[in-house]
Structures are given as C-alpha cells and as structure tokens.
Amino acid sequence: MNWDDVKYFLAVAEAPSMRVAASSLKVSHSTVARRIDALEGELGVRLFDRMPSGYQLTAAGEELMPVALGVDESLHSFGRHIAGRDNELAGQVCVTVPDIFALELMMPYFEEFMLEYPDIQLKISDSFEVFDLSRREADIALRFTKNPPDHLIGCKIGRVKQAVYGRADYIKKYDLMDPSSGAGWIGWGTPEEKPHWLKKTPYPHLPLNCHFNNVLLQQQAVKRGLGLGYFPCFLGDTEENLVRLSEPEGYYDMWLLSHKDLRGAARMRAFRQFVISKIPPIKAALEGALTT
Template identity: 35%
Template structure:
C-alpha cells in the first residue's frame, strides 16, 4: 500500500464528524465533489470501503470505525507540527487568526485591531466573529477572546475582566410599563425556550417572554427598537443612547473575558505582540465592561460637544 495522503484522512474525519459529505464540504469550505473524490481516493489506496453509500446517506464500515483513532492521532501530530513551525517564526509578519464573541468583536475589539494593524503593516488579520468556541489546538484560530470561567488546560492567557449585565429598555417602554405593565414583554435567548429568565421571576413577576433571538446582537437590536426589556452586557446597554437601565434591578456578574492562545504559541512574536497590545488597550475599557459607567453615552456626547 502506498503512503496515505494526510489530506485524504482529514476529509475522512470531517465526514465522520459532520455525518455527511455535504456537511463535511461546508465544514472544510470546499465543494461536495471534492470531498467525495478525496474519500474515494483514500478507499482506493486502502482497497477497502470506509463508508457504505445508501439511499438514506452514509454508513461507516467496521474498517472506517477502526481507523478513526489512528486518523485523529495523525491530525493531532500534524497540528502539533504546524504549531511548532508557527512558534519558531519570530518576525512581526504573517497572518493572525483571531476569534471573538460577535458582539465584543464588532463593538470593542475591531477598533483596537485597526490600531495594531496600522503599527504592523506586515501582519495580516483573519477575524472570525462567532459565539461558538473554535479549536485553538487545531489552529482554527491563533488568538481567542472568549467568555469563560474555565479555560482549557492547553490554553494560556489572561482574564481581562468580567462581563456585567443588567436589564435595559427604551425610555418609551419604561414609561408604558409604568402605566400598563401587561402591555410590555421580555426578550430572551432562543435556547432558553419556555424557561422564565431569573430576572423576570425575581424582579418583574408577571412579565411575559414573547420575543426570542439566538444571538446577543439580535436581542440588543430588538430592545433598542423598543420591542421589550432584555438583559444585556453593560458594554452594550450603557453605550446606547436609546436604552436605559431598568430601575431596581442590580448588576449580574457574568462570565470572565479571557484572551487565550494555545500553549505552544505563547511566545510566537506576532501573536504575543497582538495579545499584549490588546490587553493594554482593553484594560482602559474595564469600567465600562464591568458596569461602572451607566451614563457612558452621555459622557461621549459631552466630549463631542467640546
């Protein structure tokens, strides 16, 4: 048997992980025919099928099942070599893949990244904004800004602070609530389903949850548009002129915000430079993030007038 192409094994693992060639193609950002061709090539090298093709989809064969742990070990070895090569490059040049929570990345991180890139014109950026965590060990990203209280043991970094949250609505919604409480509703996460938010049960019993959204940005936009009351990060609510804090509801201390990289890349020059730069800049934003700047937007308006 000839040497097996690692790339073919990568397509095999992606298909196993995602359950179909179409889903694997989406995961790997290639077309469906590429995945099918690479898996067929691997099966030809092995002279044995890895999947049974049926009318209802793919079914992995016993050989395919037995190959999974070996392929996973090879993937980890390839990723480790990739991290080793990256860590050895000490010039302030090349691409840095940064992942962040969507809301944080757009409203806080992007201006800081612009400032850093202006200082380092030979560094290119790939910014991945999503609320799901990427695998830093697999080099899906080099640097992560992650909401967590328990970073994985193979990651190193620093906790920048802790997200504070409270309940916000527009002034009109608050005035209407004062007159007709039953006419106002709450906005909540889609994943919470029928569960009543704790802040509703404790501070505003009787308030109905009628609107849901799957992202914090969506909840924010609904609240800003006057659709109801919602618990939001203070870094969002306190910088928005259309929103006020709902009186009588204290701050809720959410998860910590960490900047993290894989332990193998902790001393890579360009990654360390960006990490240190962002940490230095964002420490100035901590009072806002931790809910200590309720009238922040009014301060900004006064600065603009001056």
C-alpha cells in the same frame, strides 16, 4: 533512512574520537555505536572502519558525507528562517472571538492594531464555537469561559455582566410595576413560560412579548421600543436611548488565550500585549462600569 541516525554519523565523522562525539550529542558511547550500527545495517554498507585509533570513514562513508552535510545545513537553514520569521512583526494572526464581542467592543481595537502593525494580517473568526488552539484552528482566542483549559496560557480580561435595559420613552409610557400595563420582555434562548433569568430581574411579573435567539436582535428590538431586554452591559451602556434598569450581574469571564508553544512568535506576542494594554477600558465595558 533515519535522519536522526545521520546526526550521529556526522558527529562521529567530524569528531576526533567516539568519546568526543558522544559528549557532543549528550549520550553514552554505547548509544552512538548502536546508532551507527543501525544506520550501516539499514544502508547495507560499512560507513566506518573500527581502528585502534578510532572510527575512520570508508569509501561509502566518504560518499555519504556531502549528502549528510547538505541535509544538516538545510535543516539548520530552515530553522533559522522560521526563527527569523517568528521574530518579525509580520505574518498572519488568527483570532477567534464571539461575534457580539467583535462587533460591539473589539472592532475599534482591531482597527488600531492594524494601523500600528500594518505587516501583521488579522484573521478574525467570529464564532462562539470553541476552536482547538492545539491544532492551530486559531492562534489566539478571546473566549467567554469560567474554566480555561490548563494547556493554554493567557489572562482574564474581565467579567461579562448583564443588566435590564429599556428605551427611555418606553419606560415613561408604561408602569413597569404593573403586570397589566402592557409592558413586556424581549425573550431569549428557548421559549419557556418563566425562564430562570427573568426571576433575577426587578420585573419578573411582566410577560414575555417575543423571543429572539440572537443577542444583537434582542438589542435592536429593545432600541425599537418593543420591550425590555436583558443583555450584556457592553451592548446597552453605549446606546444613548437605552436606560439601565438593574444592577449588573456577572456570569462568565472573558479570557485572552493562546497556546504556550506560540508565546515566542513576535506577531502573536504583539497582539497579546496590545490587547493586554487595552484591558482597563475593555474591562470597564464588560462589567458595566462605563456609566458609573
């Protein structure tokens, strides 16, 4: 049975005339008649007698009436339940965010949000993978991107900038302008003789000492005095023993994104508004403005 046809059945059964039923459904008289005919054909019984005064329920129609009313009430009850739940500051919010951003910058804010909204459960998926928000693989994304998809809504938090960093005693030990001083780089990405990022730094003449394919490992290597590193400012500026050795350069923007269909859910709205309220300090950290 097509439950959409049941909606037409109820409208005709409860209305004083076919015209009123069609008006309440915002369709034409002929559409209502066609849908009633389709339902009767599917069930194999007449639900209404067509009288000069209008449609009157048959015995079969009388039997269907409580069933149809029960389904109608159940659907409305479900809708109210869902709407009520979405209006409550409770439930789960799944956030996808790159691990370095979650660990080094967002963790204090996650903690503050959880204390402020104890009935909202944060589910953090720390990944650079692009989760499909349309398929509810996540509710909200904190994503590095240059071009956010058109079907998502959100706002730009700030531009992710990178700079050269070295440990203070490492800088004193070596003459960074001398290629033969023994100073060198902690490389990242695919090993290559002269990577493109190296050419943009003040020290393109220094050799690559080693490679690490994870930015947190690169940061740790620089902190241990194994070489110079080139990584996001929010990883370097907060380390007491690291010195910034170049002007920050921007590469990607950080966006707060969600699907437009979720904009009305209270728990989603609460998280979005919370993050938006923290944009000034987050933006400063991303753009290397904490030390200026």
